[in-house]
Amino acid sequence: MESRKLYAIGALFNDPNKLVKLAKKIVEQGYKNWDVHSSFPIHGLPKIMRLKWSPLGYVALILGLTGTTFGLFLTWWTMSVDYPLIIGGKPWFSFPAFVPVLFELTVLLASVGTAIVMLFIIFKFPNNRHPLHDTDYLKKVSSDNCGLIIEAKDKKFNYDEIKSLFSQFEPDSIIDIYYQEEETSYKPKVFDWKFIVFLIVVAILTSAIGYLFNNVILYLPPFDFMMNQHKLNPQEASTFFNDGFGMRKPVPGTVARGEAFYPFKGKPDEAGTKLINPLLPSKENLELGKSKYNTFCSPCHGWRGEGDSRLNGQFPNPPSLHSEKVRNWSDGRIYHVIVEGQNIMPSYSKQLTEKERWAIVLYIRALQRSLNAKQEDVQ
Amino acid sequence: MNQIDYTIEPQIIEGNPTQSQVNDAIAKPLETKPTWKYYLALGISVSMLLTGAICLGYTFYYGLGLWGINQPIGWAFDIVNFVFWVGIGHAGTLISAILFLFRQKWRTGIARFAEAMTIFAVMTAGLFPLIHTGRPWLDGYLFPLPNQHHLWVNFTSPLIWDVFAVSTYLTVSFVFWYIGLIPDLAILRDRTKSKVKKIIYSIFSLGWRHSNTHWHHYEMIYLVLAGFATPLVLSVHTIVSFDFAVSILPGWHTTIFPPYFVAGAVFSGFAMVQNVLIVIRKIFDLEHIITLDILEKMNKVMLATGMMVGYAYGMEFFIAWYSGNPLESFVFINRAFGNYAWAYWIMVSCNVIFTQLFWIKKIRRSIIPMFIIGVLVNVGMWFERFVIVVTTTSRDFLPTSWDYFKPTLYDIGILIGSFGLFFTLVILFIRALPVVSISEVKAILPNSQPKHH
Numbered sequence: 027m028e029s030r031k032l033y034a035i036g037a038l039f040n041d042p043n044k045l046v047k048l049a050k051k052i053v054e055q056g057y058k059n060w061d062v063h064s065s066f067p068i069h070g071l072p073k074i075m076r077l078k079w080s081p082l083g084y085v086a087l088i089l090g091l092t093g094t095t096f097g098l099f100l101t102w103w104t105m106s107v108d109y110p111l112i113i114g115g116k117p118w119f120s121f122p123a124f125v126p127v128l129f130e131l132t133v134l135l136a137s138v139g140t141a142i143v144m145l146f147i148i149f150k151f152p153n154n155r156h157p158l159h160d161t162d163y164l165k166k167v168s169s170d171n172c173g174l175i176i177e178a179k180d181k182k183f184n185y186d187e188i189k190s191l192f193s194q195f196e197p198d199s200i201i202d203i204y205y206q207e208e209e210t211s212y213k214p215k216v217f218d219w220k221f222i223v224f225l226i227v228v229a230i231l232t233s234a235i236g237y238l239f240n241n242v243i244l245y246l247p248p249f250d251f252m253m254n255q256h257k258l259n260p261q262e263a264s265t266f267f268n269d270g271f272g273m274r275k276p277v278p279g280t281v282a283r284g285e286a287f288y289p290f291k292g293k294p295d296e297a298g299t300k301l302i303n304p305l306l307p308s309k310e311n312l313e314l315g316k317s318k319y320n321t322f323c324s325p326c327h328g329w330r331g332e333g334d335s336r337l338n339g340q341f342p343n344p345p346s347l348h349s350e351k352v353r354n355w356s357d358g359r360i361y362h363v364i365v366e367g368q369n370i371m372p373s374y375s376k377q378l379t380e381k382e383r384w385a386i387v388l389y390i391r392a393l394q395r396s397l398n399a400k401q402e403d404v405q
Numbered sequence: 406m407n408q409i410d411y412t413i414e415p416q417i418i419e420g421n422p423t424q425s426q427v428n429d430a431i432a433k434p435l436e437t438k439p440t441w442k443y444y445l446a447l448g449i450s451v452s453m454l455l456t457g458a459i460c461l462g463y464t465f466y467y468g469l470g471l472w473g474i475n476q477p478i479g480w481a482f483d484i485v486n487f488v489f490w491v492g493i494g495h496a497g498t499l500i501s502a503i504l505f506l507f508r509q510k511w512r513t514g515i516a517r518f519a520e521a522m523t524i525f526a527v528m529t530a531g532l533f534p535l536i537h538t539g540r541p542w543l544d545g546y547l548f549p550l551p552n553q554h555h556l557w558v559n560f561t562s563p564l565i566w567d568v569f570a571v572s573t574y575l576t577v578s579f580v581f582w583y584i585g586l587i588p589d590l591a592i593l594r595d596r597t598k599s600k601v602k603k604i605i606y607s608i609f610s611l612g613w614r615h616s617n618t619h620w621h622h623y624e625m626i627y628l629v630l631a632g633f634a635t636p637l638v639l640s641v642h643t644i645v646s647f648d649f650a651v652s653i654l655p656g657w658h659t660t661i662f663p664p665y666f667v668a669g670a671v672f673s674g675f676a677m678v679q680n681v682l683i684v685i686r687k688i689f690d691l692e693h694i695i696t697l698d699i700l701e702k703m704n705k706v707m708l709a710t711g712m713m714v715g716y717a718y719g720m721e722f723f724i725a726w727y728s729g730n731p732l733e734s735f736v737f738i739n740r741a742f743g744n745y746a747w748a749y750w751i752m753v754s755c756n757v758i759f760t761q762l763f764w765i766k767k768i769r770r771s772i773i774p775m776f777i778i779g780v781l782v783n784v785g786m787w788f789e790r791f792v793i794v795v796t797t798t799s800r801d802f803l804p805t806s807w808d809y810f811k812p813t814l815y816d817i818g819i820l821i822g823s824f825g826l827f828f829t830l831v832i833l834f835i836r837a838l839p840v841v842s843i844s845e846v847k848a849i850l851p852n853s854q855p856k857h858h
Contacts, residue, residue: 041852042852042853042854042855043855043856045855046855061616061617061618062616062617063614063615063616063617064615064617064620065424065588065591065592065615065843065844065847066588066620066844066845066847066848066853067617067620067621067623067624067844067848068617068620068854068855069854069855070855071617071620071621072617072621075617075618077618077621080621080622080624080625080626082622082625082626082629083625083629086629086633090633100549101560104549104557104558104560105557105559105560105561108555108557109555109556109557111559113559113561113562114561116561120561123560123561124560124561126566126569126570126640126644126647127560127565127566127569129636129640130566130569130570130573130637130640131569131573133573133577133633133636133637133640134573134576134577136629136633137576137577137580137581137629137630137633137634138576138577138580140626140629140630141580141584141626141630144622144623144626145611148622149611149619149622151611151612151613152608152611152612153611153612154607154608154611154612155612156612156614158614159607159612159614164595164614164615165595165596167595167615168428168591168592168594168595168596168615169424169425169428169592169595169596170423170424170425247466248465248466248467248468248540249542251540
């Protein structure tokens with residue numbers, strides 16, 4: 027018995043009134059390391075024990091405001107910066123619609139955060155190695171009594187003095203509380219082989235489950251619904267249509283929405299004389315023409331229209347757009363080539379809208395002029 | 406006539422037990438072997454749960470086509486069950502948080518149980534939004550998590566507000582419940598003789614040692630959590646009602662929905678708590694802690710909220726007429742006298758008419774009648790949500806697409822399964838954790854507090 031280290035002396039009471047009187051006396055005598063234990067909060071004790079006002083209210087306020095700010099940032103950034111969507115004609119940052127989410131985030135962060143702060147920071151839980159655990163003192167506190175201890179580390183601690191002080195207040199029992207053997211000689215056992223085996227087993231299990239899930243389970247029905255859809259991808263063959271093509275051509279004699287009927291089919295010369303470019307060579311139109319030319323025309327005609335194809339002979343090179351012939355063509359004649367195609371060049375009427383075609387014509391004109399500049403251009 | 410002295414607070418716990426007797430009474434279900442009745446109840450609820458699980462498995466494999474939903478009724482049992490179960494949960498938070506703030510000490514006997522019911526009911530409710538997406542393994546996209554598609558959720562949608570409200574509600578309820586459990590788990594840890602139980606209780610009580618320096622913070626956090634849970638519970642059902650009220654369908658697009666839904670939620674929740682408590686106090690001999698007075702007070706709350714719901718029914722009709730909107734009036738006349746009139750009148754009679762019996766003190770204080778009325782209230786409140794969802798959508802703006810919703814076996818199986826899940830969790834809970842808060846009951850025992858400070 028003597029070899030064990032004393033942690034504290036405890037007094038147990040059935041009557042809370044006696045305990046309160048003792049607590050007042052202890053405060054008077056100036057003990058610092060003492061505590062009252064009861065399995066329910068005793069009213070008025072924090073005042074007697076001169077405990078500081080609990081900071082948890084402020085903690086909740088700060089965490090709650092953090093939640094609001096985070097919510098505000100999240101809704102603003104996602105809905106008006108990263109992926110702006112117009113919904114119901116409302117502004118991107120439509121604050122009233124975000125209020126419910128802000129409120130929920132405020133409550134969530136404040137409640138969960140305050141609980142975490144209290145349990146793990148203020149109380150330093152989990153703490154099952156406290157010397158009070160598994161003592162008769164704590165067991166009696168749990169069932170019937172309330173108790174008071176003075177710890178041995180208190181500066182004024184004197185075994186006999188405290189015993190006589192306690193007995194003045196007629197406690198039901200006075201108990202000496204010792205450290206248990208394993209509490210004084212405890213060493214953390216991180217490198218214990220059992221713990222390491224446990225870690226390895228966990229690692230193997232999580233990897234196995236992860237592998238199984240990502241490589242096997244997700245390819246089984248019903249998870250494979252994305253891979254097996256009742257539709258045809260571009261260029262796929264079809265068993266439904268007689269010609270075997272999955273991609274369909276427009277119905278003959280129809281004009282797509284937003285397109286005008288083209289009256290000069292097979293009449294290039296008439297198109298050259300009758301069609302007039304409706305676009306002005308503004309910067310905007312030239313930019314549009316440049317972008318469309320680079321996308322659709324430049325693979326064969328080259329970046330500057332010199333017929334320097336980038337296709338490495340997979341498709342015959344077209345003649346230069348800077349030839350005398352093309353330079354003397356009217357805008358409408360070039361436009362006609364884009365619409366109908368020429369020789370082995372196919373029609374681009376499906377890829378380009380009317381405005382885009384005319385913009386390309388403007389850009390081709392600009393290219394031609396850049397290689398065959400007149401005297402007055404040099405200024 | 407008995408003279409009642411209103412200056413003295415009436416005794417909440419009957420029979421003046423000592424503190425260790427409270428421990429014994431509350432810990433008894435955890436420490437004794439259950440009777441065959443317990444296993445029978447567990448067996449029934451697990452079978453219900455399995456029925457639901459099978460129906461759900463089929464739904465996952467073959468898709469939502471197995472349910473009765475179709476154009477124009479795209480929302481039926483799934484959302485009805487969701488709103489119903491979230492509503493059941495609300496009574497728990499009302500009892501544990503709002504009544505705590507109002508210093509209603511009679512809540513101590515039932516608060517723990519009601520909180521647990523909140524968590525189980527919200528878990529059950531949370532299933533329905535997840536399964537009605539049809540491909541529940543993709544439900545992660547309901548949360549605004551960064552992903553490789555650069556997609557975000559639409560924060561202006563009430564359905565996303567719902568995701569936030571319900572998940573916050575579940576988390577905060579759980580934290581509130583767990584904080585309340587810690588001291589009780591410590592008491593159980595100190596009294597158990599089994600080694601395994603001791604380890605489990607030690608882990609979950611986190612080393613609580615009844616210190617009054619801890620109780621000081623503990624009481625503060627309880628106040629803080631109650632303060633947050635109170636607006637939270639009101640917001641949750643408000644947001645649930647926004648699922649309907651923010652849409653522009655006649656019969657849904659009304660401003661009365663938020664308060665009306667909250668009142669209805671408390672109403673059905675109290676009925677469910679009352680029903681389950683009646684059974685539990687009987688089989689576990691807790692009649693002196695969950696007293697008849699407490700049940701009577703709950704019946705009074707049901708009477709009050711039932712009349713609020715009745716007022717809302719009346720007001721909806723008045724506004725439908727007063728607005729002069731023919732679509733709106735059509736919907737309400739159709740509700741009361743149209744194709745779903747049977748459901749409407751089940752709802753009105755269960756919710757408004759039968760609860761009026763609680764005006765009679767004798768009925769309020771006798772177990773069997775109040776149990777029956779409680780069951781009827783839950784039936785009525787389930788039908789309330791059914792009426793709101795289905796009557797409106799079955800008669801939409803285009804008469805050619807009008808239809809009549811009939812639930813399939815899978816719908817009904819999943820509804821049964823939801824009850825199975827809830828009751829299985831409740832039944833396991835009463836054997837695993839103290840159903841009444843030991844420390845709170847001890848704190849209000851006579852002689853437990855000092856006479857002067």
